[in-house]
Amino acid sequence: MKHPKTIRKGLDYIIAMDAPELSPLEVRELLRKTVTKRFDVIDQIMSAARKEGLITDKDGMCHFTYEAHDLEFYKPRIIHTEEINNCRCCGRSMKESHYIELRSGMLGPYGSTCVRKLYLDYLFGEE
CATH class of the missing domain: 1.10.10.10 (Winged helix-like DNA-binding domain superfamily/Winged helix DNA-binding domain)
Structure with missing residues (x-):
């Protein structure tokens, strides 16, 4: 659909x-x-x-x-960048940003603490 x-x-x-x-x-x-x-x-x-x-x-x-479901699964990635931004989750200012790359686009930016609260723990096992 x-x-x-x-x-x-x-x-x-x-x-x-x-x-x-x-x-x-x-x-x-x-x-x-x-x-x-x-x-x-x-x-x-x-x-x-x-x-x-x-x-x-x-x-x-x-x-x-x-x-x-019949939707195709695409394993997202966490992308780390060095940039000054505000966390989308908590609003804190940060120097390092994390984005979640989905098939349909990017979500973020997030701080390192907040990105780990988004039920994507399996992505951090690869770091």
């Missing part, structure tokens, strides 16, 4: 998350910190994720059902 770029980024991020289940509030908060601050777009991402079969709701939790 064809989605607008922001929705696509949200779906790619959900596919990349390394979590078996999260509360709907946690998923929405992660999307707010990574993809968009607009709640209507977050609602569209959540709806598209349910429609694509990436998320199922059970017992008040969002269960990630990656094997049920």
Whole structure:
């Protein structure tokens, strides 16, 4: 199914998350910190994720059902740059920025602490 770029980024991020289940509030908060601050777009991402079969709701939790989707998985990368920026997650000023490279585009910048809070732990095993 064809989605607008922001929705696509949200779906790619959900596919990349390394979590078996999260509360709907946690998923929405992660999307707010990574993809968009607009709640209507977050609602569209959540709806598209349910429609694509990436998320199922059970017992008040969002269960990630990656094997049920037909979207192609692209393993994201963490890109580290030396630049002065503000963290998208916490707003702190930083000299080193981290970006998450998804198939649909880049997310970030993030500080080293915040990028590790985005349920992408498996990416840091390669460092």
